[in-house]
Amino acid sequence: KRKLIWVPxxxxxxxxxxxxxxxxxxxxxxxxxxRTGNPTYSVENHVEQVxxxxxxxxxxxLTELESPGLVASFQRGADQGVTMVIVDxxxxxxxxxxxxxIINQDEYNAGILNGYQAATFAEKQTGKxxxxxxxxxxxxxxxxxxxxxxxxxxxxxxYNAEHGTNYTxxxxxxxxxxxxxxxxQKWTAQF
Numbered sequence: 001k002r003k004l005i006w007v008p009x010x011x012x013x014x015x016x017x018x019x020x021x022x023x024x025x026x027x028x029x030x031x032x033x034x035r036t037g038n039p040t041y042s043v044e045n046h047v048e049q050v051x052x053x054x055x056x057x058x059x060x061x062l063t064e065l066e067s068p069g070l071v072a073s074f075q076r077g078a079d080q081g082v083t084m085v086i087v088d089x090x091x092x093x094x095x096x097x098x099x100x101x102i103i104n105q106d107e108y109n110a111g112i113l114n115g116y117q118a119a120t121f122a123e124k125q126t127g128k129x130x131x132x133x134x135x136x137x138x139x140x141x142x143x144x145x146x147x148x149x150x151x152x153x154x155x156x157x158x159y160n161a162e163h164g165t166n167y168t169x170x171x172x173x174x175x176x177x178x179x180x181x182x183x184x185q186k187w188t189a190q191f
Contacts, residue, residue, distance in 0.1 A: 005053040007063040010041035041177035043069040065090040089144030111151020119159035130166040138177030
């Protein structure tokens with residue numbers, strides 16, 4: 001019986017659909033499924049959880065490669081015969097060095113769509129033709145979030161060009177991967 005362990009970069013309910021899919025696959029394949037992680041995001045916590053999954057004798061580990069700080073754990077797992085799979089987000093250069101692909105959407109294009117929709121929503125909700133659209137970031141420096149933010153800014157510019165609006169974009173390190181009350185305070189001050 002094989003064991004698949006899903007190690008999200010931070011525990012929460014954001015990955016519910018992913019959990020269901022991974023668990024359903026394991027049930028169909030006759031594999032054991034486990035999810036492990038730490039609710040407080042940091043590279044150190046993520047590395048610790050990946051190392052714990054390796055120590056738990058996982059056959060397959062699904063996790064993110066959002067920081068070069070995880071490369072050593074990926075290599076350790078591979079050296080011990082674990083199939084390491086990058087999902088949700090990954091740094092292309094580091095994945096290529098490990099000989100791995102990344103299972104994920106195109107984050108930049110997803111950001112373009114996000115920014116365009118945000119500008120559409122802002123105009124419909126406020127009736128204004130200008131203003132600041134803010135995108136929070138609970139993990140500054142994370143590959144996927146940075147790409148989505150860059151794409152979001154581009155999507156807002158595209159909306160402006162097509163609709164005669166003048167929205168601007170601001171990336172905001174909101175701390176939403178950490179303590180929720182601190183994030184709420186940051187957003188309150190931002191507004």
